[in-house]
Amino acid sequence: MKTATGAAWLAEPERGSAAAIGLISWLTLKLGRGATRWLLYPVCLYFLACSGQSRRASRAYLVRVLGRKAGVRDVLRHYHVFASTVHDRVLLVRGRCEEFDISVQGAAKVDGILAQGRGCILLGSHLGSFEVLRALGHFKINTPVNIVMHEDNAAKTGRVLAHLAPELQDRVIAPGRPETMLRVKECLERGEIVGILGDRPLGGDRIWPCRFLGETARFPLGPLLLAGTLGAPVVLFFGLYLGGSRYEVHFETLVEGETVAREQRPEVAARWLERYVEWLEHYARRAPYNWFNFYDFWDAGAH
Template sequence: MSDWSSQRERSTRSAVRLILWIALHLGRAPARTLLYPITAYFLLKARPQRRASRRFLTRVLGRPARMTEVARHIHCFAATILDRVYLLAGRRELLDIHLHQPELVTDRVAAGQGFLLLGSHLGSFELLRALAIEEARMPLKILMYPAHNPVITELLHALNPTIAGSVISLDSPKPLLAVKESLDAGYAVGLLGDRRMPDEPAVICDFLGRRASFPSGPLSLAALTGVPVILPFGIYRGGNRYDVYFERFAERVELDRHDRARRESQLQDWVRRYADRLAHHARAAPFNWFNFYDFWEDEDAVSQA
């Protein structure tokens, strides 16, 4: 499996600024026409991402992926980034967003109960973040490494400065203390569970018929905090349509505190359960898979990393 964190960002500040200007001053339709040359550029120039897209689509579709499908995959990703601009600019009326089981979130917010939103790179997790800020209905903090994709991150933060204040940086001195304080204050804390950093503890799971490495840290954090865990999936349907699904994953992730072997076994079970739900949604919406790197382990990989 390749290291996703080592992939360089291909965007430049001038290019992103131009796209933002067109999006905000000329409108969504002209901005969406830019998605086609952007797709063509990445299809021609971004060989690792193109190869990873084709491998994933071949696996999830059960047949060799066509180049037109790889192009559709890249276009889908670019479209969600563009729509993030409109959400952060307070232009939600341009998008048709359907929420499924929102009460899983809103009931907890109304009760002042902190919880974890364990997301992924399937669909637009940033859609949830932008909705939370734009509507101010869900107090939300995001646990992340802000240094990844710095150009896009910086310019989107400039578009809506509120979003920068919603970040709990994993590079900060005491991120776990900040998480606990946020949960105690009734915030939802969002984090992603499908990518691990080099040397991060992981669990090898069967994922779409082949072994893949998932970080164990997010579910260890869930066990440590003892708060409910909700899975969100912001699925792009094409055009201006999105379906946002919320799933109850666990009221509490419990791990044995005394028996280390039993604890590790329980943690592996929880991570594999998460991987199973991710696989379910990946099959249902394959062009929403936004992990553009070699996701699976080599065939001779060890069973535990």
């Protein structure tokens, strides 16, 4: 599937070889973040030279979000921000949060829900780092976080991470299985968090067109239909990387948690989805180089 190829470029064995990633991860844990960050430059230059498709996608996105021409320098910066978050993931899954300066805004929105013993859907995106969520234990949110994602993706991007933090693998929910949504429901009933990245269709999904950065793109309606079916609260999550060792985490309440009658569900879910996309655009403008969908996002429906 084309959607998966672009974004996972750094971690794909056929591109950034698994051995190289293993080596960089090992060095990072041994020598620390600062001593290994320079490695990202040659990696980025390599991808700038070798990945025509991601380079074109990066440029097409940057032109929209910046509202000006985007040159090689911008693309390189875009790659570097992505590479930084992948690099940091190694430390984040190991719980090495002291290496980072993370500011959190709106955590009370999640706290309030969890304090009532309710679970919540945390709707994220490929804008910024979802892994920075692993640092939340640091901010006294100790509820288990389950993540809906493709296992083969998890296997590719995560073989090294799985090795570093095997306990996280049990919390990966594979999409597109008969029992996928049942599992989500059970996690929510136990008062846990279920993370879903809401900007990419997971395959076989119900799709809804929304205007994003001036043009229509297709977004998955599934996560919000699910929220309407189960009456689950939905909180948006953005973990933006702001350069250096700085991350900025934002939570925004999207849905308080209301069961919607089946007849109204598609319409209500579409309205929620449109609000999600508005927030996505808002934060894309705040941290434009954090967009990690390296494929033709607006044309995705054609693939």
